[in-house]
Amino acid sequence: MAKVRKLDGIIFYQAELEFLKLHFREYSTSLTAASLVTYLLLRSNCDEEGLIREDDFILKHLTDKYDLPYSSINKGLSKLENLGFVCRVSVNKKQYIQLPLVSRFAVKDDSRKSAELNYFRIPHYIFENGYLNAFIKARDVSGIVGLLDIINALYRDYSNKSQSVIKRKIQPLLLKMKKSLRSGKDWLKRLINNGNGLIKEVNFEQRDTFGNSVVELRFNSDAFNEREVNPIEEAMTAIARKEIRKHFKNSSIQYKNSELRNCINIFKSDVLTHLHKLPNVVANDIALHITKNLLVDVLPKTIYAIENSKTRNLPGLFRVRLKGFLNDFVKTDEHTRTMIRFAYQKTNTEIPLLFI
Secondary structure (H helix, E strand, C coil), X not given: CCEEEEXXXXXXXXXXXXXXXXXXXXXXXXXCHHHHHHHHHHHCCCCCCCEEEHHHCCHHHHHHHCCCCHHHHHHHHHHHHHHCCCEEEEECCEEEEXXXXXHHHCCCCXXXXXXXXXXXXXXXXXXXXXXXXXXXXXXXXXXXXXXXXXXXXXXXXXXXXXXXXXXXXXXXXXXXXXXXXXXXXXXXXXXXXXXXXXXXXXXXXXXXXXXXXXXXXXXXXXXXXXXXXXXXXXHXXXXXXXXXXXXXXXXXXXXXXXXXXXHHHHHHHXXXXXXXXXXXXXXXXXXXXXXXXXXXXXXXHHHHHHHCCCCCCHHXXXXXXXXXXXXXXXXXXXXXXXXXXXXXXXXXXXXXXHHC
């Protein structure tokens, strides 16, 4: 499988960005640069419903990891709570930090409909090298909003045209951020961050036919990842990850995020690996169909068995129970087993033992 250059990162909803921009326009003094950076930090750690396990969230570890000032980020968290951007909730005796905007705007339907691009991705690269610290020191709230705007533009341009360069008219760009020409130049310096920023270089072009000055922003290649891409595998993994998290959250099981991640990886390696390799195009829908059936049939039984066990090795028990219920499912669902065997036989590919 050929490798593809991708802009990976946090899924950030278009409506979520518009809400932040509206809040900034209407209440420009309420949000601080530290509170916005804190929000991005929380977004990089929450699940699809905007939830973070409170006992797994140690703010000091994150600020140390990303070279951010703990005092400012801690105050930013308090500010977000006061404004309602963050709240605390309890689900089945488990305490969570919740980002209401995420649960409000998250896509609830089939993940394959993401072609509508009602979201963009914020590259993890912006958390490296203390990049966001420069915006906190400058108290540049509008600069962070502007940064999100150009990341949004980059993601859409790159998704449609594979371009890592975008052009913007200077005056409208500064006007949106309520910046003068001088403060705008300082903002561009922060974007570049001595060559370590999201923007690698800035080029000023001649005025266009309407007399507007144009700036060309070239993105740092380090913001992109080169990896193998399998759309069916990614769709199946997204469905499975969401369902497993939901079942664990709604259960009485006391778990750590690291244990949950291990269980998701076990499901991926023990189940999904066999399905996304189905060797023909027709099998793609079969793979997605089977994944959903497994999650409906096998996953609840696995969770129930864990709830009624006293073992302390959660991932190990998850694997054992999953394997047992998976074998039962395959043996009793003759139609599914026949479809899978047919898909492999059609291309003379060896059938995994699970489906024989």
